Amino acid sequence: MSPEKSIFSKIIDREIPATFIHEDEKCIVINDINPKARVHLLIIPKKPIATLFDLTPDDKDVMGHMMLLLPQIAQSQGLDGFKTQINTGESGGQEVFHIHIHLLGQ
Structure with a gap:
């Protein structure tokens, strides 16, 4: 039996619908449904x-890709600074x- 799929x-x-x-x-990258800032986005790898x-070492590419994407997404949202968080x-x-990764900015 495979594990249950995450939201x-x-x-x-x-x-499930979301604003991409x-x-x-x-x-x-989607909007957080419970925003903690004016801009609160979630950057989510397609790999679960x-x-x-x-x-694992195989995940370096996707994690590096997401990190490099953060400033591009922030700028596209009109941010000149932002905070990131990974729980x-x-x-x-x-x-x-x-x-x-949570991307938060005012």
């Missing part, structure tokens, strides 16, 4: 990786166990 995998597969800001072969603890594990505040 992010369901969004990637278009099973960006999509490419490696990741998606549960936490930072689950990264890891339940005690680290992670609610959806599919790695994602």
